[in-house]
Amino acid sequence: MRKWQVLIAAVFLFAALFVPLLVPTDYTLQILFRVFLFAALGLAWNLVGGYAGQLSLGHAAYFGVGAYGLALFSKLGISPWVSVLLAVVVAMICAAAIGSVSFRLRGPYFVLCTIAFAEVLRLVAKNLTNVTGGDVGVQVPLLFTHSPIRSFYWSGVLLTAMAFILTVWIERSRFGYYLMAIREDQDTALSVGVNATRSKLWALLISAAITGLGGALYASMFLFIVPDQVLAMDISTEIAIVAMLGGAGTLLGPLVGSVVLESAAEIFKNVFKEAHLLIYGVLIVVVVLFMPDGIVGTCIRKLSLLKKPPAAPIGTPVLASTEKEPQHLAINE
Amino acid sequence: MGNWLYALLQAIVNGLLTGALYALIGMGMALIFGVMRIVNFAHGAFLMMGMYTTYVLFQATGISPYYQFPVAGVLLFFVGYATYMGLLRRIRGQVDFMVILLTMGLALILVDGAQLVFGADYHQINIPLLSKNIRIGSQISINAPWLVSFALAMALAGALYWVVTRTMFGRAARAIAQNPYAAPLMGINVHQVQAIAFGIGSAAAGVAGALLLPVFYLFPEVGNQFKLKSFVMVVLGGMGSIQGAAIAGLVLGIVENLTSLYWGNEWALAVDFVLFILVLSLKPSGIFGSQRA
Numbered sequence: 001m002r003k004w005q006v007l008i009a010a011v012f013l014f015a016a017l018f019v020p021l022l023v024p025t026d027y028t029l030q031i032l033f034r035v036f037l038f039a040a041l042g043l044a045w046n047l048v049g050g051y052a053g054q055l056s057l058g059h060a061a062y063f064g065v066g067a068y069g070l071a072l073f074s075k076l077g078i079s080p081w082v083s084v085l086l087a088v089v090v091a092m093i094c095a096a097a098i099g100s101v102s103f104r105l106r107g108p109y110f111v112l113c114t115i116a117f118a119e120v121l122r123l124v125a126k127n128l129t130n131v132t133g134g135d136v137g138v139q140v141p142l143l144f145t146h147s148p149i150r151s152f153y154w155s156g157v158l159l160t161a162m163a164f165i166l167t168v169w170i171e172r173s174r175f176g177y178y179l180m181a182i183r184e185d186q187d188t189a190l191s192v193g194v195n196a197t198r199s200k201l202w203a204l205l206i207s208a209a210i211t212g213l214g215g216a217l218y219a220s221m222f223l224f225i226v227p228d229q230v231l232a233m234d235i236s237t238e239i240a241i242v243a244m245l246g247g248a249g250t251l252l253g254p255l256v257g258s259v260v261l262e263s264a265a266e267i268f269k270n271v272f273k274e275a276h277l278l279i280y281g282v283l284i285v286v287v288v289l290f291m292p293d294g295i296v297g298t299c300i301r302k303l304s305l306l307k308k309p310p311a312a313p314i315g316t317p318v319l320a321s322t323e324k325e326p327q328h329l330a331i332n333e
Numbered sequence: 334m335g336n337w338l339y340a341l342l343q344a345i346v347n348g349l350l351t352g353a354l355y356a357l358i359g360m361g362m363a364l365i366f367g368v369m370r371i372v373n374f375a376h377g378a379f380l381m382m383g384m385y386t387t388y389v390l391f392q393a394t395g396i397s398p399y400y401q402f403p404v405a406g407v408l409l410f411f412v413g414y415a416t417y418m419g420l421l422r423r424i425r426g427q428v429d430f431m432v433i434l435l436t437m438g439l440a441l442i443l444v445d446g447a448q449l450v451f452g453a454d455y456h457q458i459n460i461p462l463l464s465k466n467i468r469i470g471s472q473i474s475i476n477a478p479w480l481v482s483f484a485l486a487m488a489l490a491g492a493l494y495w496v497v498t499r500t501m502f503g504r505a506a507r508a509i510a511q512n513p514y515a516a517p518l519m520g521i522n523v524h525q526v527q528a529i530a531f532g533i534g535s536a537a538a539g540v541a542g543a544l545l546l547p548v549f550y551l552f553p554e555v556g557n558q559f560k561l562k563s564f565v566m567v568v569l570g571g572m573g574s575i576q577g578a579a580i581a582g583l584v585l586g587i588v589e590n591l592t593s594l595y596w597g598n599e600w601a602l603a604v605d606f607v608l609f610i611l612v613l614s615l616k617p618s619g620i621f622g623s624q625r626a
Contacts, residue, residue: 055428055430055433057433101610101614104614105613105614105617107429108366108370108372108429108433109568109613109617111372111429111430111433112372112564112568112609112613113609113610113613113614115561116561116606116609116610116613117606117610119561119602119603119606120603120606120607120610123599123600123602123603123606124603126599127597127599127600127603237437240434241434244430244434277441277444277445278441278442278445278446278449280438280441281437281438281439281440281441281442281445282438282442283438284434284435284437284438284441285420285435285438285439285442287434288424288431288434288435288438289420289423289424289435292424292427292431
C-alpha cells in the first residue's frame, strides 16, 4: 500500500514538471501553483497534525512569518534568497516558542492555543504599522525574474516533492514511530521512554520550516501582502482541511486533498460567485460526517478490508501475516 | 480630581456595559464548551443569526429590539437543538478536532448564507433611545441603549445561572459532564439533555446578538470576534463554571476598554489572546471559577 502511494506521488509530481509546456495560460499555472503550494503546506501540517496527532489550527503563523520575513529582510537590503532563508529560520524560532507553550496542552486547548498565537501575530502585524506597514501592506521582492509564473509553478512542485520525500523518510524513521506512538497514546509513549516534548517540537520545527518557505513563495508571487491575507485564520483552516480531506496521517492524503479542494474551490468560484465559501462549508461538513478518515484514508481502509483473508474460526491460532500492517489511519487521542 | 481619573472611571463603566453582553455570550459558550465539552466554532455565527433575525423583524415591524429579543432566542434555541440532533450527535465520541471542523463548516455555511441573502454591507438600526445619554456626575456619561442592553443581559445571565444550577435540567446536564457513563444509568436521556443545553447556549448567543444590535453594527462576519472571545471567557472563568464565564466576560470588557484607553483600540483583541495564552499555560483551571462542573 505504501509503495503504491509513493509510486503514484512520484509519477504525479514528475508529470507535473512538464505541465507548463502544455498549459499556455498564466492563469491556469497560477491555480496549479496554488494546488502544489497547499499540497506542500498540507504535507507539512501532516507531520504535526497527522503523524503526531497534534491538530494545529495556527499554521498561518509560520506561513505569515515566512511571507513577512521575506518582505522585511529584503527591505533591509538583504538579497531576496538570503531573506527567504532568514525568514525560514525566524519561522522555526516562532515554532519553537509557540510549540514550547502549546504542546503542554492537549485536545481542544492545544487547538485554541495555536489559534491564539496566530491571531496575536496577525494583530501585531496589523498594529506595528511602522515595521510591517499594517493594513496598508508591504511590498515583497520577486524571487524569479526570468519567466516568473513558470518558475513559481516549478518551485511549488519542488516544494511539494521535498515535503513528500521528507514525509516518506520520517514515516519509516525511529522519529516517525515516536510521533505515531505519541498520537496513539501519549501517556504510554512517555512511559516507554519516548521524549514526547522533544519529538513533537522537532516535528513542528520541520513543519514550520516548510510552511514558512511556502509563505515566502506565496508572498513573492503576489508581490504585496497584508496581515489579513497571509496571517489569517483562513490560511490555517485551509491547510488543515487540505490534509484532513485527503486523509491525515497518510502519505498521499495532503496531495489528493489539495488537488480536490483547490480545484473544487476554483470551479465553485466560477459557478457560485460570492457563495463559493458556502459550498466549502458544505464540503467540510460532508467530509467530517461521512469520511472522517479522508479520501485516501477511506480508500486504504476499504482496500485493506478486501485483501484481508476471511476471518478464521474462533480458537484457531492466528498466524502472523506476511502482509505489512496497514498504518493506523484514525487519529485517536 | 484629575481628568485621568474620569477617563479611567469612564473606561471601567464602558467596560462593564460591554462586559455584560460578553458575559451572556460567554455563559452560553460555558454551557456548550465548558460543561458539555463541545468545541463550538459556530457560536459567533449563531450570534450573527440572532442579530439578523432582530434586524429583519425591526425593519418589518418597527418594534424595538428590546421588546422582540425573545424571538431571536427562541429561533436560535431550535437552531441549536437541531444542530446537536442533526449533526453533532453523529460524531459524539470522536476527536474534538472533528467537532471543530464540523462547527467551522456550519459557521461558514451560515455566514456565507447571510452574505448571500443580505449582502456584505454594514447595517445599523436607529431607535429613539440611541440619542439619550445618562450623566453621572459631570464627566461620566452612559448611552441609554447600552444601559438597557446591560440590564437585560445581566437579568438573562442570572436566569441562565439559575437554570443551570437550580433546575432538574441543569442538574442533569452537569451530571452528564461529570460522568457521561453513569448519567444514563440514572435515567438521564443524554442526547435529549445535551441537545436542549446546546439549544440554550445557542439561544444565549442569539439573545446577546439581539441586544447587541442597537449598540453595534451588523455584517455577516460580525460573529467571528465574539466566537474567539467566548472561548477566552470560558477558559478564563474555568472550564465548566458558568458564573466564572460571566465574571470573565465583565473583566474582559473592562480589560479591553482599559487597553483601548492606554494603548489604543487596535490592541484590545491582542490583549485578549495574550491573556488567554497566559491563563492556559500558567493557570489552566481558570482565574474566576473554582467550581468545576
